[in-house]
Amino acid sequence: xxxxxxxxxxxxxxxxxxxxxxxxxxxxxxxxxxxxxxxxxxxxxxxxxxxxxxxxxxxxxxxxxxxxxxxxxxxxxxxxxxxxxxxxxxxxxxxxxxxxxxxxxxxxxxxxxxxxxxxxxxxxxxxxxxxxxxxxxxxxxxxxxxxxxxxxxxxxxxxxxxxxxxxxxxxxxxxxxxxxxxxxxxxxxxxxxxxxxxxxxxxxxxxxxxxxxxxxxxxxxxxxxxxxxx
Amino acid sequence: xxxxxxxxxxxxxxxxxxxxxxxxxxxxxxxxxxxxxxxxxxxxxxxxxxxxxxxxxxxxxxxxxxxxxxxxxxxxxxxxxxxxxxxxxxxxxxxxxxxxxxxxxxxxxxxxxxxx
Numbered sequence: 572x573x574x575x576x577x578x579x580x581x582x583x584x585x586x587x588x589x590x591x592x593x594x595x596x597x598x599x600x601x602x603x604x605x606x607x608x609x610x611x612x613x614x615x616x617x618x619x620x621x622x623x624x625x626x627x628x629x630x631x632x633x634x635x636x637x638x639x640x641x642x643x644x645x646x647x648x649x650x651x652x653x654x655x656x657x658x659x660x661x662x663x664x665x666x667x668x669x670x671x672x673x674x675x676x677x678x679x680x681x682x683x684x685x686x687x688x689x690x691x692x693x694x695x696x697x698x699x700x701x702x703x704x705x706x707x708x709x710x711x712x713x714x715x716x717x718x719x720x721x722x723x724x725x726x727x728x729x730x731x732x733x734x735x736x737x738x739x740x741x742x743x744x745x746x747x748x749x750x751x752x753x754x755x756x757x758x759x760x761x762x763x764x765x766x767x768x769x770x771x772x773x774x775x776x777x778x779x780x781x782x783x784x785x786x787x788x789x790x791x792x793x794x795x796x797x798x799x800x801x
Numbered sequence: 802x803x804x805x806x807x808x809x810x811x812x813x814x815x816x817x818x819x820x821x822x823x824x825x826x827x828x829x830x831x832x833x834x835x836x837x838x839x840x841x842x843x844x845x846x847x848x849x850x851x852x853x854x855x856x857x858x859x860x861x862x863x864x865x866x867x868x869x870x871x872x873x874x875x876x877x878x879x880x881x882x883x884x885x886x887x888x889x890x891x892x893x894x895x896x897x898x899x900x901x902x903x904x905x906x907x908x909x910x911x912x913x914x915x916x917x
Binding site for chain 1: 833834835836838839849850851852853854855856857858861873881882883884885
């Protein structure tokens with residue numbers, strides 16, 4: 572963990588949270604943090620601090636400041652949105668007038684990756700338990716909804732990323748369906764899963780919990796507002 | 802970070818203003834982010850520096866309130882990135898003096914929290 576590597580990580584985080592903010596605001600924050608990181612490393616090295624300790628200190632400053640970073644970003648994104656509406660700029664898409672809150676971005680990525688992963692995992696579990704050759708009509712009850720859910724998640728990821736108004740409905744629907752679906756699978760195959768693939772069983776429980784937490788976030792006012800549903 | 806009540810400043814913001822006033826009185830009119838974090842660490846005896854997000858958000862707010870101004874330093878010396886230099890405004894110095902005199906910013910004029 573070299574200080575330079577940690578500094579690069581901080582820079583990547585800064586570039587991530589200033590993305591699509593007005594260029595002067597974004598550039599100022601990036602350059603200011605760059606100068607800070609440079610001064611930090613130079614000062615600590617001159618004081619004889621070990622590289623490991625410097626790296627940890629940089630990482631600690633980044634992690635402790637994440638909440639403030641997100642709040643600062645939301646504040647500037649809101650201002651940008653208000654200015655955009657005031658100036659009556661041509662709107663080329665929903666995201667042109669409404670900034671995407673970081674929460675939505677994270678939920679979209681988590682839902683897309685985690686959701687599809689979980690569905691594929693459950694499918695894999697079904698094959699592990701029943702074997703590819705012995706799949707019968709009852710397994711279609713698992714396979715078909717899983718494929719529908721995967722498609723739902725992909726469509727939802729796109730809708731959330733571009734802040735389509737239907738993205739919110741799909742997000743809520745996908746999260747609720749996942750909870751119902753995973754619960755049904757677990758009730759049906761819990762014993763077999765625990766015998767043949769315990770990690771898969773616990774992962775499914777975890778995914779259901781994540782979906783429930785996600786459901787809570789979908790009803791937050793800022794998330795609803797981002798989809799034009801405030 | 803504690804939630805802000807309307808009409809008040811956060812302790813970190815007050816601390817920054819007081820430090821800026823001290824530096825001004827000792828002949829250092831301008832300061833930069835890392836230097837400030839370092840001074841705050843030394844003064845408080847803490848082992849850790851103020852987080853990036855917390856520090857620069859506070860500086861940004863103080864600038865919005867018209868209590869600080871900032872500019873990029875003219876040229877990057879010693880082959881390092883240019884620093885953003887902050888300076889206390891007259892208004893900022895007044896608020897810092899009030900804070901130092903023991904008045905809480907909550908009771909001080911609303912000037913402290915209204916964007917310039």
